[in-house]
Amino acid sequence: EGADPGIRRAVAASLVDADRLEAIIDELLTLARAGQAAAAGPVDLDALLGELSPEWGARLALHGRELEVQVDPGAPDARASTAAVRQVLGVLVDNATIHGRGTVAVTVREASGAVAVDVSDEGPGVQDPEGTVFAQRADRRDGHGIGLALARRLAEAEQGRLTLSRTAPPVFTLLLPAAADTADVQE
Numbered sequence: 001e002g003a004d005p006g007i008r009r010a011v012a013a014s015l016v017d018a019d020r021l022e023a024i025i026d027e028l029l030t031l032a033r034a035g036q037a038a039a040a041g042p043v044d045l046d047a048l049l050g051e052l053s054p055e056w057g058a059r060l061a062l063h064g065r066e067l068e069v070q071v072d073p074g075a076p077d078a079r080a081s082t083a084a085v086r087q088v089l090g091v092l093v094d095n096a097t098i099h100g101r102g103t104v105a106v107t108v109r110e111a112s113g114a115v116a117v118d119v120s121d122e123g124p125g126v127q128d129p130e131g132t133v134f135a136q137r138a139d140r141r142d143g144h145g146i147g148l149a150l151a152r153r154l155a156e157a158e159q160g161r162l163t164l165s166r167t168a169p170p171v172f173t174l175l176l177p178a179a180a181d182t183a184d185v186q187e
Contacts, residue, residue, distance in 0.1 A: 040158065042077040042179035043085050045108045045117065052086065053106075056093050060104055063097065071108040078115040078176035080158040085176070088162060091151040092119035092172050099123065100170065110178075117174040118165070125168025133164055 049069050057067040078085065089106070096104040102122025109116050126133055134152045148162075155162040160176040 040079055040081050043080050043082050043176075044077050045075070045085075045115065046071040048082060048086065048089075049106060049108070052089065052093075056097075056104070060097055065097070065101075066103045067093075068103055068105045069107075070105070072110060075108045075110045075115055076178040078160075079179040080160065080176050084154045084158050085174075088151045088154050088174055089117065089119065091147045092174070095147060095172075096121040096123075096170075111175060113178055115176045115178050117176070118171050119174075120166075120169060120171040122169050126164055126170045127167075134162070 049071065053067060053069050060067050093104060093106065096119055100121030100123035104119070104121045107118045107120075109118070134148050152162040155174055155176075158176060160174060163173050163175070165171045165173040
């Protein structure tokens with residue numbers, strides 16, 4: 001109780017991280033039990049990013065960095081599990097926070113009948129070939145682990161793709177099927 005304010009902030013931040021990790025584990029277990037096909041539906045990416053941005057922005061601010069979120073007004077909703085999309089985007093933003101530099105940008109756009117979500121930063125880029133970047137590695141000493149491998153599998157389970165679309169500065173793109181328009185369904 002009489003601890004230094006810096007220690008209090010570190011403990012508070014650790015508790016927030018522990019709660020976040022518990023929520024991630026619960027959500028992943030729910031996804032595994034329910035199966036992605038049963039949970040797929042329209043995902044309002046604008047609303048989802050509005051929900052996630054304050055947490056992401058706060059974590060980046062601790063490093064003196066900023067978050068920019070842009071949703072193209074013409075971008076359709078995605079057809080996927082909200083929980084899966086939340087996890088994939090969380091991995092991408094966490095990686096940009098840990099391994100990148102400068103502003104982290106999350107951009108949603110229409111991509112030839114699909115929805116693309118680009119996550120980028122201003123860092124030096126990714127040196128590993130794409131196949132290695134997404135490989136599951138048990139060696140965590142360099143800070144690289146199973147995050148991108150799991151994110152790619154979650155994207156594929158949602159009939160989507162996760163790619164490294166530019167190596168420097170890095171841009172990861174989550175491509176998801178577009179949700180069917182209600183007007184299209186009625187025709």
